[in-house]
Amino acid sequence: AQKVTQAQTEISVVEKEDVTLDCVYETRDTTYYLFWYKQPPSGELVFLIRRNSFDEQNEISGRYSWNFQKSTSSFNFTITASQVVDSAVYFCALSEEAAGNKLTFGGGTRVLVKP
Amino acid sequence: GAVVSQHPSRVICKSGTSVKIECRSLDFQATTMFWYRQFPKQSLMLMATSNEGSKATYEQGVEKDKFLINHASLTLSTLTVTSAHPEDSSFYICSARKRTPANTGELFFGEGSRLTVL
Numbered sequence: 001a002q003k004v005t006q007a008q009t010e011i012s013v014v015e016k017e018d019v020t021l022d023c024v025y026e027t028r029d030t031t032y033y034l035f036w037y038k039q040p041p042s043g044e045l046v047f048l049i050r051r052n053s054f055d056e057q058n059e060i061s062g063r064y065s066w067n068f069q070k071s072t073s074s075f076n077f078t079i080t081a082s083q084v085v086d087s088a089v090y091f092c093a094l095s096e097e098a099a100g101n102k103l104t105f106g107g108g109t110r111v112l113v114k115p
Numbered sequence: 116g117a118v119v120s121q122h123p124s125r126v127i128c129k130s131g132t133s134v135k136i137e138c139r140s141l142d143f144q145a146t147t148m149f150w151y152r153q154f155p156k157q158s159l160m161l162m163a164t165s166n167e168g169s170k171a172t173y174e175q176g177v178e179k180d181k182f183l184i185n186h187a188s189l190t191l192s193t194l195t196v197t198s199a200h201p202e203d204s205s206f207y208i209c210s211a212r213k214r215t216p217a218n219t220g221e222l223f224f225g226e227g228s229r230l231t232v233l
Contacts, residue, residue, distance in 0.1 A: 037224075043206055045159075045224040091158065095222070101212065102149055103222060105159045 003027065004094050004106035012112045013082050021077045021109045023092030029053075031097040034068065034075045039108070040088045048090075051075065082113045118142055119211045121225030128199055129233055136194045136228045138209030144189035145211035149222070150182075153206040165192045199232045206230075 005024045013019045025034065036048040049059065051068050059066045063080045079086050092106040118141040128134050138148055146167050151159040163173045163184050171184035181203075183195040192211075196203050206229050210222040 043229065044226045045208065047224070100147075100164065101222075102161055102164055103159075103210070104161070105151075107158045110156075 003104045004092055006092055006106035006109050008109045009107065010110040010112070012114065014114050015084060016081050019079050019082050019086075019111060019113075021079075021090050021092070021111070023075045023077065023106055025073050025075065025092070025094045027073075027094060027096055029096040029098045033095040033101075035091075035093040035095065035103065036066065036075075036077050037091045037093065038088045039091060045091075048077075079111070082111075084113050084115055087111060087113045119145075119209065119223045119225040121207075121209055121228050123228060124226055125229045125231075127231045127233065130200050131198055133195055133197045134199055134230060136196075136207055136209075136230075138192045138194070138211065138225050140190045140211040140223070143211075143213050143223075145192075145213065146189065147212045148186060148192040149210045149212075150184060150192075150194050151208045151210070153208060153227075155206075159208060162194075196230065199230070201232045204230055204232045 003026050007022050011019055032053045034051045038046040038048055049066055056068050065078045067076045089108045089110045091108045093103045095101045095103050120139045120141055122137045126134055148165045150162045152162050153159045161174050162177045163171045165171045165184045165186040167186045167189050173179045181197055186192040206227050208227040209225045212222050
């Protein structure tokens with residue numbers, strides 16, 4: 001079974017629309033970390049956020065916000081008022097302490113923001 | 116923030132040759148580095164975990180004789196693709212974990228190296 005599932009493979013929106021990316025994870029570890037990364041066409045991974053399993057507070061950073069719900073094993077990511085520069089592939093990832101903290105990535109969601 | 120540098124960023128080689136990719140942590144010591152591989156339009160797949168001064172741990176299905184990993188110092192890990200073939204063409208990304216316990220779980224990624232084997 002996949003440990004990190006990003007059900008949406010591709011999302012297309014028009015500029016200024018909001019877009020929410022889903023991420024569902026699976027782990028038996030009590031201590032783990034969840035991440036979101038952005039991968040623009042240039043290929044490098046841009047770190048967006050890290051959340052540990054003991055911190056369920058939602059977070060907002062500019063136009064980005066994250067909703068962590070342990071009860072549903074989800075860590076969803078919302079981009080508000082999307083811009084063309086937000087076009088990229090976004091990866092959700094899980095790091096489990098019991099697994100030596102290596103990252104397991106979801107399949108990624110390609111976001112295309114049209115002007 | 117911490118910086119991880121990969122070199123080369125792009126490499127084109129002939130089939131049968133070997134290619135070495137370097138991953139350096141520029142401003143911190145990394146006891147552990149991870150090597151990922153990404154095929155076009157796919158996710159990142161962990162290839163191996165590299166620990167300083169010891170042998171790398173390879174994920175299932177990754178040929179250790181094909182992908183040689185060396186972590187000779189706390190700031191450098193290298194991945195050598197031996198006798199490369201066109202199917203080895205991929206984007207290889209390394210990540211490094213800071214040594215201090217306070218940063219457990221936090222990884223820093225290199226810019227990636229795109230390998231094209233002709």
